[in-house]
Amino acid sequence: MAKVLMKGNEALAEAAIQAGCRHYFGYPITPQNEVTAYMAKRMPKVGGVFLQAESEVSAINMVYGAGGAGARVLITSSSPGISLMQEGISYIAGAEIPCVIANVMRGGPGLGGIQPSQSDYFQSTKGGGHGDYKLIVLAPSTIQEMADLVQQAFDIADKYRNPVMILGDGMLGQMMEPVDFDNIKKGENHIEEKTWATTGMGTRKKKNIINSLELDPQMLEKHNIELFKKYEKASKEEVRYEMTNCEDAEIILVAYGTIARVAKNVIELAKRENINVGLIRPISLWPFPVEPFEKTVNYVKRYLSIEMSMGQMVEDVKLAVNGRKPVYFYGRAGGMVPEPAAILEEIRKISGGAK
Amino acid sequence: MAVVFQKTKGLTDVPFHYCPGCTHGIVHRLVAEVMEELGVLDKAIGVAPVGCAVFAYEYFNCDMQEAAHGRAPAVATGIKRVHPDRVVFTYQGDGDLAAIGTAETVHAAARGENITVVFINNAIYGMTGGQMAPTSLIGQETLTTPYGRKPGNNGYPVKMCEMLSTLDGASYIERVSVYDVKHVLQAKKAIKNAFTAQINKKGFSMIEVLSSCPTNWGLSPNEALKWIKDKMEPYYPLGVYKNTLEEVKQNG
Amino acid sequence: MDEKIIFAGFGGQGIMSMGLIMSYAGMMDGKNVSWLPSYGPEMRGGTANCHVTISDEPVGSPIINEATIVVAMNRPSLERFEKDLVAGGILLINSSLIDIGPQRSDIEVYRIPANDIANQMGNLKIANSIMVGALMSLKNIVSEDAVVNAFKKVFEGKEKLIPINIQAYNRGKESINSQFAVK
Numbered sequence: 145m146a147k148v149l150m151k152g153n154e155a156l157a158e159a160a161i162q163a164g165c166r167h168y169f170g171y172p173i174t175p176q177n178e179v180t181a182y183m184a185k186r187m188p189k190v191g192g193v194f195l196q197a198e199s200e201v202s203a204i205n206m207v208y209g210a211g212g213a214g215a216r217v218l219i220t221s222s223s224p225g226i227s228l229m230q231e232g233i234s235y236i237a238g239a240e241i242p243c244v245i246a247n248v249m250r251g252g253p254g255l256g257g258i259q260p261s262q263s264d265y266f267q268s269t270k271g272g273g274h275g276d277y278k279l280i281v282l283a284p285s286t287i288q289e290m291a292d293l294v295q296q297a298f299d300i301a302d303k304y305r306n307p308v309m310i311l312g313d314g315m316l317g318q319m320m321e322p323v324d325f326d327n328i329k330k331g332e333n334h335i336e337e338k339t340w341a342t343t344g345m346g347t348r349k350k351k352n353i354i355n356s357l358e359l360d361p362q363m364l365e366k367h368n369i370e371l372f373k374k375y376e377k378a379s380k381e382e383v384r385y386e387m388t389n390c391e392d393a394e395i396i397l398v399a400y401g402t403i404a405r406v407a408k409n410v411i412e413l414a415k416r417e418n419i420n421v422g423l424i425r426p427i428s429l430w431p432f433p434v435e436p437f438e439k440t441v442n443y444v445k446r447y448l449s450i451e452m453s454m455g456q457m458v459e460d461v462k463l464a465v466n467g468r469k470p471v472y473f474y475g476r477a478g479g480m481v482p483e484p485a486a487i488l489e490e491i492r493k494i495s496g497g498a499k
Numbered sequence: 500m501a502v503v504f505q506k507t508k509g510l511t512d513v514p515f516h517y518c519p520g521c522t523h524g525i526v527h528r529l530v531a532e533v534m535e536e537l538g539v540l541d542k543a544i545g546v547a548p549v550g551c552a553v554f555a556y557e558y559f560n561c562d563m564q565e566a567a568h569g570r571a572p573a574v575a576t577g578i579k580r581v582h583p584d585r586v587v588f589t590y591q592g593d594g595d596l597a598a599i600g601t602a603e604t605v606h607a608a609a610r611g612e613n614i615t616v617v618f619i620n621n622a623i624y625g626m627t628g629g630q631m632a633p634t635s636l637i638g639q640e641t642l643t644t645p646y647g648r649k650p651g652n653n654g655y656p657v658k659m660c661e662m663l664s665t666l667d668g669a670s671y672i673e674r675v676s677v678y679d680v681k682h683v684l685q686a687k688k689a690i691k692n693a694f695t696a697q698i699n700k701k702g703f704s705m706i707e708v709l710s711s712c713p714t715n716w717g718l719s720p721n722e723a724l725k726w727i728k729d730k731m732e733p734y735y736p737l738g739v740y741k742n743t744l745e746e747v748k749q750n751g
Numbered sequence: 752m753d754e755k756i757i758f759a760g761f762g763g764q765g766i767m768s769m770g771l772i773m774s775y776a777g778m779m780d781g782k783n784v785s786w787l788p789s790y791g792p793e794m795r796g797g798t799a800n801c802h803v804t805i806s807d808e809p810v811g812s813p814i815i816n817e818a819t820i821v822v823a824m825n826r827p828s829l830e831r832f833e834k835d836l837v838a839g840g841i842l843l844i845n846s847s848l849i850d851i852g853p854q855r856s857d858i859e860v861y862r863i864p865a866n867d868i869a870n871q872m873g874n875l876k877i878a879n880s881i882m883v884g885a886l887m888s889l890k891n892i893v894s895e896d897a898v899v900n901a902f903k904k905v906f907e908g909k910e911k912l913i914p915i916n917i918q919a920y921n922r923g924k925e926s927i928n929s930q931f932a933v934k
């Protein structure tokens with residue numbers, strides 16, 4: 145298979161199939177409908193299951209069942225649908241069921257709109273459902289990366305027995321770019337036998353139970369502590385980021401996903417004006433990469449978090465910078481994508497007297 | 500089909516955004532005319548769905564709320580419990596009412612919630628571009644049933660009128676269509692009966708309207724009307740499924 | 752090379768396919784490409800557009816704010832996207848449906864009666880391929896081979912339509928040098 149031109153939504157679906165996912169549950173919602181349409185066509189051809197559930201509530205619980213039964217499962221939706229799934233996601237995290245959940249974000253709150261947005265950052269990275277749990281959240285910024293990360297996500301999910309979220313947006317879902325499935329950046333492939341799954345006892349001596357209930361507070365606390373050991377490990381081993389032009393930058397942009405692409409245009413524009421702008425692009429949003437800030441905080445003058453939201457990731461940037469340098473924010477909401485020129489203007493503004 | 504509708508006070512001047520030949524517009528008019536004729540526009544509160552009729556709050560000339568996908572009957576319940584003397588209705592598509600919102604629909608009916616539900620069954624998800632609906636017919640090709648709806652994988656179409664009429668809380672349930680003038684007139688009578696049932700505090704009422712979606716069926720407007728008659732009506736027989744009320748009978 | 756092309760018109764004019772043909776051709780030539788469609792209910796009877804970038808460098812934002820080429824298939828598209836052209840940019844107008852001129856004088860303008868030519872050829876649906884031809888004769892953005900292969904790719908499953916579209920494409924190329932083209 146040479147390079148193919150694909151929509152992000154289609155690449156996501158194909159990558160999942162190539163990662164061995166044979167169970168997909170979904171419910172239509174714009175702008176991720178191409179995933180359901182693709183799966184409806186492809187899954188029967190590869191002997192897999194595509195099922196359109198009657199709602200996202202139902203779909204995520206099908207994932208609970210299928211993931212708990214040992215399958216590699218994918219579920220996708222967009223913001224309002226992901227909100228509906230939060231109860232199920234909390235149960236899945238509690239019961240330690242691996243699965244991949246993709247959110248092709250659109251503008252909110254409420255029914256909002258259907259244009260690309262990044263306003264579900266808090267929901268994804270800080271725990272959208274109840275209880276102490278973490279999702280590992282990966283944010284692609286190209287269609288190739290969409291395919292790469294989906295493949296890695298299945299491995300990470302299995303490795304930690306934890307849900308992994310792919311956080312995209314309407315633009316990444318809808319746009320087309322060439323994808324190379326032959327040279328995909330796979331993970332280390334941690335597929336161990338899922339001895340914990342409910343497969344029917346067969347010759348197994350001990351029965352398996354998938355469950356998140358624990359009425360004894362001491363035991364439940366212990367469970368929480370175990371979960372957090374796992375998250376601790378993930379926060380060391382699953383950090384992913386990219387740094388562009390940061391070496392002599394006076395100002396560093398922090399951006400993920402779609403808007404990180406815009407940031408790359410800004411870097412070029414700024415060069416024309418002799419402003420040295422760099423970019424830190426978190427690829428894992430949880431665990432949030434602190435390292436690139438440690439590497440740059442001594443020499444850079446300021447950071448500017450740019451987002452398609454009213455300001456969410458900027459809080460993590462501030463935590464990482466920890467008061468050592470000023471952190472600014474620029475964003476557009478509701479489905480607006482900031483223009484490079486507007487970001488450059490913001491850079492000029494905050495550079496103020498310094499320049 | 501040449502029904503000339505007069506402008507009703509029940510609709511605003513905002514132009515419909517529906518596709519050419521879509522019957523959503525006709526049903527809007529019928530509901531609006533009924534409310535005007537019953538003199539309830541000043542005390543009607545409508546609930547718009549998520550679906551192609553999502554902008555219904557712009558069109559009906561009365562107070563309106565926009566609900567989350569499938570939750571209109573719950574929202575309507577909330578409104579009705581605050582204002583029991585107002586006329587409360589929902590307007591919902593098949594995905595909204597019979598898939599994601601099935602629980603809300605069934606339990607509003609089971610509670611005998613005194614509201615009126617206008618249910619547009621067009622056997623497809625219109626708004627999102629033509630996926631299978633719970634009411635899609637066996638064999639129907641949609642975006643998510645590219646090889647046709649198969650009972651083995653997708654189950655069978657849901658017959659809401661039949662289902663809800665088994666519930667004691669339901670007072671008036673009828674299935675109608677709008678594929679020709681005669682049926683449009685019958686649909687209007689049915690909608691009037693449903694609203695009358697509510698006004699007489701008889702409990703839950705629902706009118707299911709077999710409707711067209713020429714865009715996602717891939718048919719011309721006329722072919723689409725024919726498809727309702729030839730394909731949908733045999734599976735979804737028209738008629739009154741529940742009528743517990745003497746006074747309502749007179750309207751019909 | 753860094754071409755940023757906006758194709759715009761109404762639904763049913765084959766706007767998305769025009770963009771796809773150029774994107775496929777660019778990819779086959781080994782360029783970096785991106786294709787970004789408008790989406791959602793606004794497409795219903797309304798306007799459709801797609802943004803295509805073909806570049807030697809990796810593509811940053813796929814949204815085009817400074818287009819090098821705009822192909823306007825109907826009047827609202829002209830009115831909406833003319834301002835997005837860079838100075839010296841190329842504007843292709845489907846003069847069968849657009850009876851107004853552009854406001855700007857710092858751009859190159861070409862009028863192609865794409866619908867009329869398509870009608871002459873007996874198939875209104877090929878107006879888009881005519882425009883792609885016109886565009887290619889103005890600027891060799893991608894190789895000829897790649898375009899032909901791109902047509903094959905875009906019409907996969909509808910192979911019957913390939914010859915007429917390639918014919919239309921060639922007619923479009925001629926149109927620029929013929930009586931129709933007014934510079």
Ligand SMILES: Cc1ncc(C[n+]2csc(CCOP(=O)(O)OP(=O)(O)O)c2C)c(N)n1
Pocket residue numbers: 171172173174200224225228549550551552568591592593594595596619621623624625626627632
């Ligand atoms: C929680 C949630 N899930 C999915 C959607 C996307 N969505 C919008 S309308 C719709 C279905 C519309 O179909 P139907 O109710 O049959 O109405 P129609 O458009 O055919 O009139 C869906 C799934 C949403 N808005 N919210």
Ligand code: SF4
Pocket residue numbers: 516517518520521522523551621625626711712713714715
């Ligand atoms: S998509 Fe279908 S249901 Fe929606 S407005 Fe168009 S014809 Fe009507």
